[in-house]
Amino acid sequence: METDDRIQALLRETPKDVPAFQGGLEHVVARARIRRRRKRAAAGGIAVVLLAGVALPLGLLYGLRGAKNPVGTASDSATPSTSPSASPSPPPFGWVRHTDNAGVSIDAPAAWNFNDDPVPALAQPPMLFAAGTGAVPTGGDCAPTAALESFSTDGALFTVMEYGSVEQQSYTFPPRPEAFDLGSLGGPFECWGVKTHLILFEDGGRYFQAHVVFGPDAPTSLHDEVKQSLDSLVIDPLPAAEQRGAQCGAGQWTACPEAAWVYEVINEANIFHLGNQGDDAILGLEHDRSFALWTTPASEGGLQGTSCLALAESEVCEVGERMYVEVQGVRLWMEPAPSPDESLRTQAALPDSATLDRLIHAAQSVRLVEPSEAG
Amino acid sequence: MTPDPGFERFYETEAQPVFRAVYLLCRDPVLAEDATQEAFARALERWERLGTQPWVGGWVMTTALNVARRGMRRRRLLRPEVRDNPVAEETIDLWARVKDLPRRQQEAVVLHYGMGLSVEETAQIMDCREGTVRTHLARAREVLRAALKGASDGD
Numbered sequence: 001m002e003t004d005d006r007i008q009a010l011l012r013e014t015p016k017d018v019p020a021f022q023g024g025l026e027h028v029v030a031r032a033r034i035r036r037r038r039k040r041a042a043a044g045g046i047a048v049v050l051l052a053g054v055a056l057p058l059g060l061l062y063g064l065r066g067a068k069n070p071v072g073t074a075s076d077s078a079t080p081s082t083s084p085s086a087s088p089s090p091p092p093f094g095w096v097r098h099t100d101n102a103g104v105s106i107d108a109p110a111a112w113n114f115n116d117d118p119v120p121a122l123a124q125p126p127m128l129f130a131a132g133t134g135a136v137p138t139g140g141d142c143a144p145t146a147a148l149e150s151f152s153t154d155g156a157l158f159t160v161m162e163y164g165s166v167e168q169q170s171y172t173f174p175p176r177p178e179a180f181d182l183g184s185l186g187g188p189f190e191c192w193g194v195k196t197h198l199i200l201f202e203d204g205g206r207y208f209q210a211h212v213v214f215g216p217d218a219p220t221s222l223h224d225e226v227k228q229s230l231d232s233l234v235i236d237p238l239p240a241a242e243q244r245g246a247q248c249g250a251g252q253w254t255a256c257p258e259a260a261w262v263y264e265v266i267n268e269a270n271i272f273h274l275g276n277q278g279d280d281a282i283l284g285l286e287h288d289r290s291f292a293l294w295t296t297p298a299s300e301g302g303l304q305g306t307s308c309l310a311l312a313e314s315e316v317c318e319v320g321e322r323m324y325v326e327v328q329g330v331r332l333w334m335e336p337a338p339s340p341d342e343s344l345r346t347q348a349a350l351p352d353s354a355t356l357d358r359l360i361h362a363a364q365s366v367r368l369v370e371p372s373e374a375g
Numbered sequence: 376m377t378p379d380p381g382f383e384r385f386y387e388t389e390a391q392p393v394f395r396a397v398y399l400l401c402r403d404p405v406l407a408e409d410a411t412q413e414a415f416a417r418a419l420e421r422w423e424r425l426g427t428q429p430w431v432g433g434w435v436m437t438t439a440l441n442v443a444r445r446g447m448r449r450r451r452l453l454r455p456e457v458r459d460n461p462v463a464e465e466t467i468d469l470w471a472r473v474k475d476l477p478r479r480q481q482e483a484v485v486l487h488y489g490m491g492l493s494v495e496e497t498a499q500i501m502d503c504r505e506g507t508v509r510t511h512l513a514r515a516r517e518v519l520r521a522a523l524k525g526a527s528d529g530d
Contacts, residue, residue, distance in 0.1 A: 031416035
């Protein structure tokens with residue numbers, strides 16, 4: 001029987017293998033600098049929200065902006081204090097470039113209407129602008145309700161919002177594609193009350209959400225014009241050190257391309273996204289089973305206690321209570337994990353075989369573009 | 376960002392003890408170094424406010440322990456835990472079990488036994504009463520004693 005005294009004595013004899021600390025002050029200073037920059041960037045996001053609240057009354061006071069700015073006057077009215085993104089080429093003939101205090105510019109046909117604060121009541125995420133073929137009056141609680149009410153059946157309306165903080169869920173924003181795809185109609189989304197084409201994207205370390213609405217009689221050419229307009233977006237990037245790549249390199253898995261891929265995979269597999277487990281893993285829910293998903297490089301060596309079986313043309317291996325499947329150069333891991341939402345009746349458990357089958361098919365079909373080294 | 380001379384002195388005197396405490400908790404030199412640097416970086420960011428506080432050492436210590444704990448969780452996720460390099464020495468075996476204790480018990484054990492701080496000093500760092508520290512220590516010893524007994528029974 002171990003006595004309490006003996007335990008105390010053993011604990012006081014701390015291990016003799018404690019190495020000497022090798023860290024230099026310069027590393028600490030560098031880290032502090034990076035942290036400060038990140039905070040400044042986050043504060044910038046908050047500042048955009050505050051500016052939205054201050055800019056409206058000031059703008060009205062000086063007559064620089066109205067509820068609806070006809071395209072063509074927007075460039076003149078833009079506050080020049082922050083330099084807009086430099087677009088590589090001038091806007092097409094008959095189009096006008098709008099610039100924004102948040103370092104965002106977009107080209108749109110001159111005949112369209114543009115409102116650079118369509119929903120002042122929406123503090124977070126701020127709506128950077130709304131553009132439409134018809135009138136774009138200001139108004140609404142969390143969607144451009146006034147603009148939607150004056151929407152014509154052959155018209156188009158779109159808005160862009162910027163998320164100042166996405167916390168650890170940047171993976172829900174895929175990288176901006178070379179050309180936007182409007183995709184299918186979704187929703188009706190919260191606040192909007194109508195179905196919209198929803199586009200989420202990350203560009204230069206910044207996170208955006210666009211909604212596009214077409215009237216039932218809108219011609220195909222209008223769809224193309226809206227896409228062309230969205231493709232003309234030029235966004236001032238954050239410094240590289242504050243972008244996802246740097247966060248991924250610093251060990252934040254949820255900022256890695258693999259996390260965005262896993263998110264897309266679970267969506268493709270119709271698995272409910274429960275959130276994330278810190279910056280380590282994404283949480284999925286199917287039926288009442290909640291589980292964590294993450295990746296490691298497939299190049300890692302063999303694991304003790306592994307037993308594998310073939311499923312959906314892949315090898316699924318069990319390691320203790322975890323499971324992984326190797327696909328596209330990564331190991332996609334799963335582990336039972338409790339739901340962060342205690343109101344949900346869930347049990348921490350691995351997905352059942354049908355869900356696993358869907359998950360594997362989705363992991364095979366969704367392309368993982370660029371595996372990171374961080375894994 | 377040039378560090379204040381006061382911060383430099385603080386770093387020189389405190390970095391090794393903080394690293395030692397973190398290492399005792401996680402037994403991973405890379406993670407311990409990372410957590411130590413991260414904690415000091417956070418302190419440097421706030422040095423204007425923190426530098427004058429008598430509890431700054433404790434603040435850095437608990438921050439480093441928290442960062443390490445988070446890192447340990449991440450590593451457990453990334454790598455299935457394999458207790459390789461089993462060490463025969465009883466002392467080390469016991470310390471290896473400290474990381475399985477509840478968070479506050481870990482902290483109390485590391486600070487009091489690992490760092491040799493008094494119960495009063497440990498309580499200051501943990502921002503709790505001395506009696507609470509004693510309770511954490513007693514419960515931790517109870518768990519460790521049972522673990523050690525189990526291990527020796529299994530031999």
